[in-house]
Amino acid sequence: MNEFTWRAMAACMTVLAYAALCLHVYWRQRRLHLANARAAAVLAGGDGQAEALVLFASQTGQAEALAWKTARWLHEGGTPSRVMPLDEVDAPTLRAARRAFFIASTYGEGDPPDGASVFAERVMGDRTADLSSLRYAVLALGDRQYTHFCAFGRALDAWLHARGATRQAERIDVDNGDASQLAAWQAHCSGSAPVPQPVSAEPASPSRPWRLLRRTLLNAGSVGSVGGPIFELAFTPATDGAATWRSGDIAQITLDTDPGRPRDYSIASIPTDGELQLLIRQERHRDGTLGAASGFLTSTLAIGETANFRIRPHPAFRLEGNAQRPLILIGNGTGLAGLRGHLRARAAAGSHDNWLVFGERHSACDFLCRDELEAWRERGVLQRLDLAFSRDQEQPLYVQHRLLQAHEEVGRWVARGAAIYVCGSLDGMASGVDAALKQILGAQALGALAAADRYRRDVY
Numbered sequence: 060m061n062e063f064t065w066r067a068m069a070a071c072m073t074v075l076a077y078a079a080l081c082l083h084v085y086w087r088q089r090r091l092h093l094a095n096a097r098a099a100a101v102l103a104g105g106d107g108q109a110e111a112l113v114l115f116a117s118q119t120g121q122a123e124a125l126a127w128k129t130a131r132w133l134h135e136g137g138t139p140s141r142v143m144p145l146d147e148v149d150a151p152t153l154r155a156a157r158r159a160f161f162i163a164s165t166y167g168e169g170d171p172p173d174g175a176s177v178f179a180e181r182v183m184g185d186r187t188a189d190l191s192s193l194r195y196a197v198l199a200l201g202d203r204q205y206t207h208f209c210a211f212g213r214a215l216d217a218w219l220h221a222r223g224a225t226r227q228a229e230r231i232d233v234d235n236g237d238a239s240q241l242a243a244w245q246a247h248c249s250g251s252a253p254v255p256q257p258v259s260a261e262p263a264s265p266s267r268p269w270r271l272l273r274r275t276l277l278n279a280g281s282v283g284s285v286g287g288p289i290f291e292l293a294f295t296p297a298t299d300g301a302a303t304w305r306s307g308d309i310a311q312i313t314l315d316t317d318p319g320r321p322r323d324y325s326i327a328s329i330p331t332d333g334e335l336q337l338l339i340r341q342e343r344h345r346d347g348t349l350g351a352a353s354g355f356l357t358s359t360l361a362i363g364e365t366a367n368f369r370i371r372p373h374p375a376f377r378l379e380g381n382a383q384r385p386l387i388l389i390g391n392g393t394g395l396a397g398l399r400g401h402l403r404a405r406a407a408a409g410s411h412d413n414w415l416v417f418g419e420r421h422s423a424c425d426f427l428c429r430d431e432l433e434a435w436r437e438r439g440v441l442q443r444l445d446l447a448f449s450r451d452q453e454q455p456l457y458v459q460h461r462l463l464q465a466h467e468e469v470g471r472w473v474a475r476g477a478a479i480y481v482c483g484s485l486d487g488m489a490s491g492v493d494a495a496l497k498q499i500l501g502a503q504a505l506g507a508l509a510a511a512d513r514y515r516r517d518v519y
């Protein structure tokens with residue numbers, strides 16, 4: 060055989076191998092799709108004739124997870140239902156539905172999350188629609204730290220009421236995942252008496268002074284206009300009394316100069332480290348001035364001086380019921396903070412079934428906490444470490460691409476019970492990862508993971 064024939068054969072083999080891979084991915088997606096469709100059909104009742112719609116408006120997945128839980132509670136109470144994103148319905152669909160349960164979060168200046176912007180603009184913009192045939196209930200998710208508390212859920216409720224729909228129950232406004240408010244919603248959906256809950260299972264601790272021990276620049280030499288320097292800050296309590304928290308929790312600072320808006324920072328250490336450690340990116344405004352909180356912490360505050368932090372429990376991002384499960388931890392930039400907190404807790408507990416997928420820009424200068432991560436990989440605390448440095452090659456490479464490349468392994472980890480934690484930027488990363496996970500596992504399987512608290516996000 061001459062060289063031309065060899066080359067032609069090699070090309071044929073490559074094409075055949077690629078076709079086989081495509082076929083495999085297709086069948087796998089098809090199987091997942093059918094399994095998901097079966098699960099949705101069970102919730103919608105045997106004949107698929109759902110009696111209610113469960114509609115969610117979600118940015119980071121909490122409302123979506125609660126929508127699937129709501130469908131389960133309704134199913135247990137004898138009401139088959141269908142779960143849909145709010146953007147996929149219009150006024151005629153609402154008119155035709157006999158009952159609808161809305162679960163909606165709020166962002167920005169009281170705005171809807173991305174997944175409801177079309178509905179907010181097109182459907183809620185219609186002031187003439189007649190929805191008098193509809194009975195509904197609204198669960199509004201929000202956080203009292205923000206000026207416009209639960210504003211989108213409230214606007215949705217007011218619009219439905221104004222369009223003639225009948226409130227089946229008073230709207231429930233949930234402050235930062237408050238358990239008693241969620242229990243009241245569960246009771247409403249399942250038709251049972253409310254389960255008594257402590258008013259606030261674990262209140263945030265009061266603000267207290269913390270002394271800055273150390274500040275270390277983690278990305279020296281990082282270049283480019285996007286993203287500023289990232290520092291690790293280490294604090295110790297400046298007053299008597301032990302400080303405690305769990306991995307996944309938040310340290311919150313309120314500035315004297317801006318008392319209306321506290322800033323959250325994911326805690327990157329565990330109490331047995333003896334220090335409260337944070338990873339903070341120095342924000343710089345277009346006019347050249349530094350971000351109010353990040354500038355104060357990374358520049359103005361001198362070593363030995365104190366800053367007031369409140370430790371805020373963050374149950375939605377803690378390990379809790381996932382402590383014994385394998386973990387897939389995914390994040391970028393300062394998102395490593397929340398993931399590092401979990402990995403330190405796992406290392407201390409001897410739980411080594413961990414896979415970290417971390418992304419930044421350049422491996423040479425943005426490989427945050429490199430020594431610690433590589434040591435974990437060598438000691439087996441990390442079974443797998445995947446890195447995505449977006450600018451190390453011509454084509455940008457992000458954490459979601461790493462997940463897609465390792466799609467079979469992601470499926471295997473999830474099949475053996477893994478929980479998925481995502482921490483870092485809302486813009487780009489969180490939505491990209493969400494889309495990749497939907498592609499790999501299927502939208503309904505991911506919804507089911509979220510409903511089972513096995514898909515948790517701390518994104519900002």
Ligand SMILES: Cc1cc2nc3c(=O)[nH]c(=O)nc-3n(C[C@H](O)[C@H](O)[C@H](O)COP(=O)(O)OP(=O)(O)OC[C@H]3O[C@@H](n4cnc5c(N)ncnc54)[C@H](O)[C@@H]3O)c2cc1C
Binds near residue numbers: 343346397517
């Ligand atoms: C749950 C959660 C966890 C978080 N964890 C972390 C973490 O671990 N690490 C981390 O670094 N960050 C984290 N953040 C982000 C952090 O809370 C702050 O939002 C961030 O540090 C910026 O705050 P700042 O006060 O420095 O900036 P701000 O002064 O509030 O500025 C932020 C933005 O506001 C606009 N802006 C404000 N003032 C001006 C002005 N004068 N001119 C032009 N534009 C302006 C700009 O768009 C600017 O980029 C987290 C956020 C959340 C919600």
Ligand SMILES: Cc1cc2nc3c(=O)[nH]c(=O)nc-3n(C[C@H](O)[C@H](O)[C@H](O)COP(=O)(O)O)c2cc1C
Binds near residue numbers: 119518
């Ligand atoms: C960047 C950001 C902005 C937010 N803005 C508001 C707000 O204006 N009002 C409010 O009540 N809650 C606000 N929240 C809280 C969210 O609505 C709340 O965490 C909700 O549970 C998120 O649900 P989701 O994951 O389904 O999007 C904000 C949260 C973040 C991270």
